[in-house]
Amino acid sequence: MKIATYNINGINGRIANLVRWLKEAEPDVVCLQELKCENHKFPEQALLDAGYHAIWHGQKSWNGVAILSRYGEIQETRRDLDGDPDDTHSRYIEAFVNGVVIGCLYLPNGNPFPGPKFDYKLKWIKRLTAHAKKLQQFGLPVALIGDYNIMPTELDTYKPEKYLENALFRPEARKLFRALLKLGWTDAVRHLFPAEPVYTFWDYLRNAYGRNAGLRLDHFLLNDKLLPRLKAAGIDKSVRGWEHSSDHAPVWIELS
Template sequence: MKIATYNVNGINGRLPVLLQWLALAEPDILVLQELKAPQEKFPEKAIRDAGYDVIWHGQSRWNGVAMLSRIGEIHETRRGLPGDPNDEQSRYIEAAVGGVLVAGLYLPNGNPRPGPKYDFKLRWFDRLHDHVAGLVGLDAPVVIAGDFNVMPTDLDVYAPERWRDDALFAPEVKAAYQRLLEQGWTDAIRHLHPDETIYSFWKYWRRSFERNAGLRIDHLLLNAPATKRLKAAGVDTRPRG
């Protein structure tokens, strides 16, 4: 089973690239972030015509998450992260697919730091800790996948000295990610590639992609049963290329 995460940065504007990649990579389960489309504007027909079942949690102009499956029906278990009834941002979706529980998330960016957005990011992280603490010990495989907006270590960022004041690299944010691992989650990339320079995002200036001056902010975290089934993990750079 191949499970992937993809920040599509505008589902309708990038739909041709997404459909091309689906045909090329054939992920069994895919979680998307940053749909940037309201619920009614999601391109459901195009996704289903590509052979995928799909659920989505849209939001006008910002955020938005979705889950696709080509291996059977998606059984949604949660839409939205619990813990804050006033949080209306579309950042979390969870479902059972093919015997695996998959959570797709788009964690807040948090910039500028300090400020209200950074405080919201830390509160959102706390809510995530509380919720997934009840998932990590399940007997079934569980995968949390998405754009975490966190570079966990210096190895995960090009020129780390330039990012010390950024909300994606702040000590409190890196500590929050570490607390997830301490719950019993395994970082799939680092489990198989502990010392390699692997990035999942590159800014759109100064030939960052061509120079491989990137960040690793997209992660797949596995509970113990999922980790036992882990065979490979990596970043497919073809859509960005």
């Protein structure tokens, strides 16, 4: 079972790239973030033509998450997180796919720091943590997948000193990420690449991709029920170099 995550950064504007990658990489399940489209504008037919069923949670111009599957109909279990009834952002969707509970998330960026956007980011992580605790109680294999907008360690940025005041690297967010892991979750990519700098995002500015000036923002957190099935992980870095690409590259894991 191959599961991927991809911040597509505008699904309708990059649907050709998405379909091309789906055909080349052949993932079984895909979590998408930053759809930037309303629900009625989601390109469902193009994805069906490519062999993927989908569920999605869109929002005009911003955010948005989706889960794609080659296994047929997807059993949606929830959208949005508890804890803030006034939150209108489309940042979380969850489903039961081929025996695995998959939560697809787009964690807030939080910049500029300090400020209300960073405060919202921290509150959102705490809401995710509370939900992650509930998921652990069911005894099912679970993966929390997506763009976390957090660089957990210095290995996850090409230049740590540049990001000391950036919400992606602030110690407050990283501390909450570590607290989430301590609940029984494993960062799958770092688990398989414990000492290697691997990146999933390259800015559009200053030839970041060409210089490999990257960041690791896209993560798979697996609970203890799923971790023993982890066999491989990788980043389809070359996709970032395609014309009109997202600034993220697809990331994937393989499960037995």
